Amino acid sequence: MEACFFLLIHCDDTGKTSSPIDPSLLDAASREIQGLTRFVIHLPAESPDSAPLSKTHASSPCCALQWYFDDLGLLETALQTDGAMHGIVDRITHAAKVNLTFAQQVMAVRPFATPNPGDADHCAERCTYLVSYEGEAEDFNAWLTHYITHHPPLMAQLPGIRELEIYTRLDYRSGLSIPRATTMQRNKVVFDDPEALATALASPIRAHMKQDFNAFPPYSGPTPHFPMRSIYGNLKPT
Template sequence: MEVCFFLLAHCEDARKTQPLIDPSWLEAASREVQGLKRFAIHLPVQAPDSDPLSKTHASSPCCALQWYFDDLGLLETALQTGGVTQGVVDRIANTAGANFTFAQQAMAVRAFATPHPGDGEMGRHTERCTYLVSYEGEAENFNLWLTHYLTHHPPLMAQLPGIRELEIYTRLDFRSGLTITRATAMQRNKVVFDDPVALAAALASPTRASMKQDFNAFLPYSGATPHFPMRSIYGNLKPT
């Protein structure tokens, strides 16, 4: 099973939703990481009409970076002190015009088939619109929660019109040379679309209403569930 490293940068001034982070150097830095399989770089974007069924009002990350590895050992090697990852954190922190807080998390990746997946060729640079979701709290019984979730929710998510990718993540313990805060999200989700218009159409579809009905049937859980539309750059470094 793949593992994914999340590096999240939040701007302390919520009004500055677009700090001067150039994704081109993030892509170049990602391609320098030894053992990296693929990556995703996410920046905030406005999606028309957003999600009519979501009650989330939290501000989105100013930048979210996902690095994928074939195993946890490769990820931990990439997180050693003084490596590329620390350089990325330092450069974002020194971006003019904004103050940042950071969080890191390693998670197991569960990928699900979609009817019309995106292009996954080696070396491919693809721009998409991604909807990131995180479950920040705790389930009363996580084993039962996850079993119910994985059984019932992905088949509905895969029916969203225009969906390209679908992944669900669960947290892992990991070693890191980074001294930034560790995020503790119980679970994260990612659904990918061609552009913000396609995302908005999916969120307004009857399938999204069915997902909301299933959400209301989830086992006991307490905590925030922020939903963020993001402009994303995807790249593969080795065959999938």
């Protein structure tokens, strides 16, 4: 099972559909990380006025990075004080012209098949709907069992969906002196562009997903949803 490192960046001008983060800097820096197999840079998406997307909220990140590793040990090596990720956080901080706050989390990756994924290896940019369950389930085993059994088959029916991943928490070692996020679960559904995402969210499948949501085992806490512009970097294992 892959391990994914999330670096979540919030900034003073959160709420705008733009970001002070230079994606070319992140792309170049990410390619220096030993053991990294692929990465995604998420920036706030500009959504059509008619799209039923969540409005940009004060808690929306101005950038979210995902770094994927086949081995947790390689990820932990990159996270140590003298590792590559420590330098990347410093470079992001020094390059930005606004105050930034960071959070880190490592999660297990649970991918699910979609009917028409396209060629992800040659994909440069897509549109992602990032979801996080930031509270706690009363019985996480019951929650995850229900969720994995019932919800991905519905999400995979969304028209135009290209990718579907669900993430759950992992314990990990890190030398980064930034706060740790403790989000219980994250989801990612990916489409070609904001218009395709808007079409999917307006489809009848959403009503079935809402019915299943209402049947989830007890959970309390926020569940923010953010449309993001996603820039891909696909690497050969080192």
